Amino acid sequence: MMNVKKTDLVGVLLIEPDRFGDHRGFFAEAYNQRLYVGLGIHANFVQDNHSLSASVGTLRGLHFQVSPHAQAKLVRCGRGAIFDVAVDIRRGSPTYGQWTGCKLSAANGVQMFIPAGFAHGFVTLQPDSEIVYKCSDYYAPETEGALRWDDPTIGIIWPLQGDPILSSKDVVAPSLVDLDSPFIFEG
Numbered sequence: 001m002m003n004v005k006k007t008d009l010v011g012v013l014l015i016e017p018d019r020f021g022d023h024r025g026f027f028a029e030a031y032n033q034r035l036y037v038g039l040g041i042h043a044n045f046v047q048d049n050h051s052l053s054a055s056v057g058t059l060r061g062l063h064f065q066v067s068p069h070a071q072a073k074l075v076r077c078g079r080g081a082i083f084d085v086a087v088d089i090r091r092g093s094p095t096y097g098q099w100t101g102c103k104l105s106a107a108n109g110v111q112m113f114i115p116a117g118f119a120h121g122f123v124t125l126q127p128d129s130e131i132v133y134k135c136s137d138y139y140a141p142e143t144e145g146a147l148r149w150d151d152p153t154i155g156i157i158w159p160l161q162g163d164p165i166l167s168s169k170d171v172v173a174p175s176l177v178d179l180d181s182p183f184i185f186e187g
């Protein structure tokens with residue numbers, strides 16, 4: 001039976017699918033709608049994303065899409081290792097502005113489920129790390145939002161040696177205090 005853990009942020013889950021090993025390696029079901037609905041993950045995933053980051057210390061995020069294209073995500077690391085982070089940006093949430101993080105790697109097979117209403121980002125821990133993740137809505141750049149990775153009011157403890165490698169977009173992302181978050185906590 002796969003291992004499922006709750007995190008400090010209600011709704012953000014860590015899932016470790018069973019791996020069936022033999023002399024060739026292993027087999028695992030990386031996603032099974034019936035099983036995941038049973039975990040309370042009712043997201044209807046419509047798009048799979050895949051990114052490769054060549055260098056250790058590459059940081060992508062913190063990103064989100066707003067309504068009507070808010071995305072829930074199911075993230076896993078297919079090669080290498082990352083430190084994956086979710087931040088609660090739902091106004092009125094008891095955990096607003098709080099974060100949770102976990103090492104996801106090809107070796108540990110752990111997945112993070114991040115509901116809509118959370119910003120998502122990660123930093124790579126190994127070279128040539130690849131993530132693959134399911135999204136519950138399509139890419140809609142006009143609805144994209146971002147938060148500073150090093151926002152002191154969020155205080156994410158990134159496992160970084162030195163400065164991260166960032167996209168030009170992420171270099172200028174706003175802080176939470178400057179974000180008029182469109183997400184409202186609905187209990």
Ligand SMILES: Cc1cn([C@H]2C[C@H](O)[C@@H](COP(=O)(O)OP(=O)(O)O[C@H]3O[C@H](C)C(=O)[C@H](O)[C@H]3O)O2)c(=O)[nH]c1=O
Pocket residue numbers: 049051060061063064073120121122138139167
């Ligand atoms: C997200 C996305 C991007 N693109 C294109 C747009 C750009 O030409 C190129 C790179 O996009 P971007 O720099 O936004 O990629 P990341 O920095 O990895 O962004 C992602 O990083 C964090 C971790 C996320 O959770 C989001 O899915 C996403 O924001 O891919 C697409 O064509 N479709 C898409 O769904």
